[in-house]
Amino acid sequence: MFVQAGSIISSNIYRKDDLPKYKRGNMQLFAIAWASLGALLLTKVYYVWRNQSRDKIWNAMTLEEQHHYRATTKDKGNKRLDFRFAH
Template structure:
């Protein structure tokens, strides 16, 4: 789900490719140390391992909510700027802008 959300909100293709590679790479790195969380000495209830997983969950939730709020803020800011443009200004922007993908004023992040 994280990869799908990230690819929907990353444009152009070059940025999307790098971001996909990074997220998949970090997921694979996580698998290396995740196998070390639940240790035999912590059996049978695995208190330490469960606390580590809950900490990861909390940090992930915090980062996800932060990213979602950033996307909402950017959508509102861009919508206000775009709404302030006249039809001529919008046409001029579309014809002459150097912005691509998620840098464009008319791009909307999926939240």
């Protein structure tokens, strides 16, 4: 399935009317790479910010409050205050 999707995408990026150097196709891939880099950087910033905001709340709690939260919370997965994103 992925090979077929890659073939469809490549035939739209590397077109016959762009032969032989494929300047337009290469520029499109270059733009996609830069956009991907931007998305990765924004994701990193979000994870760092989210972890810091959770740390601020978590560290303001006493050990008893933290234990009570762990024992009684209905939050699941990344909604929990003691969850940290790996980045």
